[in-house]
Amino acid sequence: TPYSIRCDRRMKWHSEDEICITTWRNRKPPGRKMRQNTQDGYTRNWFKVTIPYGIKYDKSWLMNSIQSHCSAPFTPVDFHYIRNRACFFVQDATTASVLKDVSYKICDDENRKICIFVNHSTAPYSVKxxxxxxxxxxxxxxxxxxxxxxxxxxxxxxxxxxxxxxxxxxxxxxxxxxxxxxxxxxxxxxxxxxxxxxxxxxxxxxxxxxxxxxxxxxxxxxxxxxxxxxxxxxxxxxxxxxxxxxxxxxxxxxxxxxxxxxxxxxxxxxxxxxxxxxxxxxLSAPMIVDIDSSEIMKPCKENFTGSETLKHLVLQFLQQYYSIYDSGDRQGLLGAYHDEACFSLAIPFDAEDSAPNSLRKYFEDSRNMKTLKDPHLKGELLRHTKRDIVDSLSALPKTQHDLSSILVDMWCQTEWMLCFSVNGVFKEVEGQSQGSVLAFTRTFIATPGGSSSLCIVNDELFVRDASPQETQSAFSIPVSTLSSSSEPSLSQEQQEMVQAFSAQSGMKLEWSQKCLQDNEWNYTRAGQVFTMLQTEGKIPAEAFKQIS
Incomplete structure (x- = not known):
C-alpha cells in the first residue's frame, strides 16, 4: 500500500518468460559504505577541483589567481588538463569549501568569469x-x-x-x-x-x-x-x-x-x-630588454621629454630591436610584442603614381593605398597577434637602419603605458632596390612586459621616399667632433676601446670615439659600420691620421 513500510528489495522482470525475480538485500550499497567509512583516508579527505574551459589558461596564472582569491593557502595535487578542462586535487574539506567560494570571482583577460567546481573524489592517481x-x-x-x-x-x-x-x-x-x-x-x-x-x-x-x-x-x-x-x-x-x-x-x-x-x-x-x-x-638573438617596469612607467618629473633613465631604456630597446630587425632573421622579435598586439603599414598615396618603384614592395600591405571600394580590406590588412606581426615583418625587404639618423619623440607617458615615435632612414640590402634609401616613421605603444621587459601592443610603420638631403647624409659620420666639455668623461674601458679602434681603423681619436658612441659602444657593430662607410667612400679624408 502507499503508506506501508518500504521493503529493501529489488525486482527484475524478464520480458520473454514474464518471470518476476525478487532480490532481497540486507546491506548498504558498496559506494555508500565507502563514503561513510571514516577510516578510509584515501576517499574521505580528497576533493577534485575542475575548471571548465581551463585549457585556455596557463597553469601558473590560473593557480596564482585562485590562490590570491583564497582565504587559506592550498597545495594542488596532480594538476592536469583533460579535454577542455583543467583539474587538480586537494586533501582538505576546509580547503574545498574555500575553493568553492572562489567560483566566478576571477576574471580572465577578456573579462569572463571563471567557474570552479569542487566534488568529493577518490585519491588522485599519483597518491594511490x-x-x-x-x-x-x-x-x-x-x-x-x-x-x-x-x-x-x-x-x-x-x-x-x-x-x-x-x-x-x-x-x-x-x-x-x-x-x-x-x-x-x-x-x-x-x-x-x-x-x-x-x-x-x-x-x-x-x-x-x-x-x-x-x-x-x-x-x-x-x-x-x-x-x-x-x-x-x-x-x-x-x-x-x-x-x-x-x-x-x-x-x-x-x-x-x-x-x-x-x-x-x-x-x-x-x-x-x-x-x-x-x-x-x-637562432637569432631574442628581443628581450631587461628593464625595470617601475622605472620605465614612473610618471616623469623632469619635463615632457622624459627622464634620463627613461631615455636610456627606450634607446636601449630600439638599439636591440633594430639590431634583430636588420639581422636577416626577424623571428627574434617575437619577444618584443604582446600576444594580441596590432601592426599596420602605410606608404604615401599619389594619384598620379599609384606605386612608386622604390615603394612597390610595400604596396600590397599598405592600408593607405586602398580605396573604399573594398571597405573590409583595411581591417584585413591589420596584423593581429605577435606571430602574424613577425611573419609580416619577415616578408618585408631586408634592411639596414642608420641608427645615427634616428630621432625619438616620447609624446605620451602614464603609469602603465608609453607612447613614442621613431623617425629615421634605412636602406634595402638586397634585390633590385638594393642600396636605395627610404625614410620611415614608426609609432610604438608599449606596456611593461611580464618578465621585466618593454612589450609592444601597437606598432604603426609609415615608409616614404627619403628626401635628397636625407639620402645624402644617410650612413655618414658627421664632420663635427665632440667637445670634452659637452660630454661626460670616458671610463677607462671606453678610453681603451677608442685607442684600439683608432689603431685598427686609422681614424683620429675623436672620430673613433664618435663612431663608437653612435653605435652604443658596441665595438663589433662600430667596426662593421666603419667598413661599410669606408667602402662607400663616405668618410672624409680629414677623419684619418696623417701619415708622413
Whole structure:
C-alpha cells in the first residue's frame, strides 16, 4: 500500500518468460559504505577541483589567481588538463569549501568569469600509486649515476629501460603522473641547481606531469624532449614558465605539423621567447630588454621629454630591436610584442603614381593605398597577434637602419603605458632596390612586459621616399667632433676601446670615439659600420691620421 513500510528489495522482470525475480538485500550499497567509512583516508579527505574551459589558461596564472582569491593557502595535487578542462586535487574539506567560494570571482583577460567546481573524489592517481620507499631510493641512486656535476646536467633518456631499475623490477614510465612526480621530487631535493635535463626517448605523449618542473627546477635552461610522442606544440605550453635557452624536439610528430621551418621556430619561440638554440640550430638573438617596469612607467618629473633613465631604456630597446630587425632573421622579435598586439603599414598615396618603384614592395600591405571600394580590406590588412606581426615583418625587404639618423619623440607617458615615435632612414640590402634609401616613421605603444621587459601592443610603420638631403647624409659620420666639455668623461674601458679602434681603423681619436658612441659602444657593430662607410667612400679624408 502507499503508506506501508518500504521493503529493501529489488525486482527484475524478464520480458520473454514474464518471470518476476525478487532480490532481497540486507546491506548498504558498496559506494555508500565507502563514503561513510571514516577510516578510509584515501576517499574521505580528497576533493577534485575542475575548471571548465581551463585549457585556455596557463597553469601558473590560473593557480596564482585562485590562490590570491583564497582565504587559506592550498597545495594542488596532480594538476592536469583533460579535454577542455583543467583539474587538480586537494586533501582538505576546509580547503574545498574555500575553493568553492572562489567560483566566478576571477576574471580572465577578456573579462569572463571563471567557474570552479569542487566534488568529493577518490585519491588522485599519483597518491594511490605512490612509489614505495625502496623504489624511491633506487630511483634516486639511478638518477645520481646519471647526473653530471660539472655541467649540472641530468640524463634521463630511455629511463624505463635502465638496467639498475629493470634488475629490481621497478617500472618507471614518465607518462604516469606518479613516476614523473617522484622524479621531480628527487630533482628538487637532490639537484636544486639543475641546468640541463634530458628526457629523450621516453615515449612522452603529454607533459601534464612535467608542468611542476617550473617550481621544482626553475633554473633549467636546456631541455631535451627529442624522440618522444608529442603531437602538438600546445603541450609545450605546460612548461612555458621555464626560461629555456636550448630545446630539442626533433623526432616528435609535432615537428611535421608545420608548413616550414620559419613557422616551426615561430610557434616554439612563442612559448620560449629567450630560446637561442632549437634542435641544435642557432637562432637569432631574442628581443628581450631587461628593464625595470617601475622605472620605465614612473610618471616623469623632469619635463615632457622624459627622464634620463627613461631615455636610456627606450634607446636601449630600439638599439636591440633594430639590431634583430636588420639581422636577416626577424623571428627574434617575437619577444618584443604582446600576444594580441596590432601592426599596420602605410606608404604615401599619389594619384598620379599609384606605386612608386622604390615603394612597390610595400604596396600590397599598405592600408593607405586602398580605396573604399573594398571597405573590409583595411581591417584585413591589420596584423593581429605577435606571430602574424613577425611573419609580416619577415616578408618585408631586408634592411639596414642608420641608427645615427634616428630621432625619438616620447609624446605620451602614464603609469602603465608609453607612447613614442621613431623617425629615421634605412636602406634595402638586397634585390633590385638594393642600396636605395627610404625614410620611415614608426609609432610604438608599449606596456611593461611580464618578465621585466618593454612589450609592444601597437606598432604603426609609415615608409616614404627619403628626401635628397636625407639620402645624402644617410650612413655618414658627421664632420663635427665632440667637445670634452659637452660630454661626460670616458671610463677607462671606453678610453681603451677608442685607442684600439683608432689603431685598427686609422681614424683620429675623436672620430673613433664618435663612431663608437653612435653605435652604443658596441665595438663589433662600430667596426662593421666603419667598413661599410669606408667602402662607400663616405668618410672624409680629414677623419684619418696623417701619415708622413
Amino acid at each position: 600509486n605512490k612509489l614505495k620507499p625502496g623504489q624511491m631510493e633506487m630511483l634516486k641512486l639511478t638518477m645520481n649515476k646519471r647526473y653530471n656535476v660539472s655541467q649540472q646536467a641530468l640524463d634521463l633518456q630511455n629511463l624505463r629501460f635502465d638496467p639498475d631499475l629493470m634488475g629490481r623490477d621497478i617500472d618507471i614510465i614518465l607518462n604516469r603522473r606518479n613516476c614523473m612526480a617522484a622524479t621531480l621530487k628527487i630533482i628538487e631535493r637532490n639537484f636544486p641547481e639543475l641546468l640541463s635535463l634530458n628526457l629523450c626517448n621516453n615515449k612522452l605523449y603529454q607533459l601534464d606531469g612535467l608542468s611542476d618542473i617550473i617550481e621544482k627546477a626553475p633554473k633549467v635552461k636546456t631541455l631535451n624532449l627529442s624522440k618522444n610522442k608529442l603531437e602538438s606544440a600546445w603541450e609545450l605550453g605546460k612548461v612555458k614558465g621555464l626560461k629555456l635557452e636550448e630545446l630539442w624536439l626533433e623526432g616528435n610528430p609535432l615537428c611535421s605539423t608545420f608548413s616550414d621551418q620559419s613557422a616551426y621556430v615561430s610557434a616554439i619561440r612563442d612559448c620560449f621567447p629567450k630560446l637561442l638554440r632549437l634542435d641544435g640550430r642557432e
